[in-house]
Amino acid sequence: MTLLPLILLGACLAQDATPATQAATTAEPTPQAALTRGEQALEAGRAFIGEPWAWGGRATESHPGIGCMGLVFRAWGAVQERSWKSYAVNPSELVASGKLGAPVPGLDGVLRTEVAIDALEPGDVLYFLMADDEIPDAPMWQHDGHDYWPWHMGLYAGEGRALHANPSSRVRHQRLDGIAFDALYVTRP
Numbered sequence: 001m002t003l004l005p006l007i008l009l010g011a012c013l014a015q016d017a018t019p020a021t022q023a024a025t026t027a028e029p030t031p032q033a034a035l036t037r038g039e040q041a042l043e044a045g046r047a048f049i050g051e052p053w054a055w056g057g058r059a060t061e062s063h064p065g066i067g068c069m070g071l072v073f074r075a076w077g078a079v080q081e082r083s084w085k086s087y088a089v090n091p092s093e094l095v096a097s098g099k100l101g102a103p104v105p106g107l108d109g110v111l112r113t114e115v116a117i118d119a120l121e122p123g124d125v126l127y128f129l130m131a132d133d134e135i136p137d138a139p140m141w142q143h144d145g146h147d148y149w150p151w152h153m154g155l156y157a158g159e160g161r162a163l164h165a166n167p168s169s170r171v172r173h174q175r176l177d178g179i180a181f182d183a184l185y186v187t188r189p
Helices: 004-011 019-026 037-046 068-080 091-097
Strands: 102-111 125-131 141-143 146-158 161-165 171-175 183-188
Touching (some): 037 068, 068 146, 068 161, 091 146
Antiparallel strands (some): 102 183, 125 146, 141 146, 161 171
């Protein structure tokens, strides 16, 4: 068993925002009533673009910086009016709780090469899975004799991109094809 996936899941980092994402976050805000809940979560998450990564970070005084789970918890917590503390940190418990939605049929464990991008919706919770890279939790998916555990998570931002706390620097948008994963597991709040 290797601890790298667990370390990265809890520690997810991000890189600086690109001019395109800076423009998207500085444009006139859309009225919340016109946005879907997923889009509202994305807007809440975009407030953290540029925030440096920190292991277990929740962008609070007691937990400075932000990790991948912290970004998702803070974004969806704003929409659901929940404290980030109300979400389980073990991925299997988190999914079972339903607090971050139900698994999306057809995206509830799918190999990287078979992800149907057009089936994703803004605000979907993305669990990036690695094969046979065990963490101290139940595997999130099993396929062809392999167990898949999450190493990272983020929000689907549309146009084949994720909003995530990139495990190398800061919160940012990044194309899905630029993020390491063997399979994807998606929930939709």
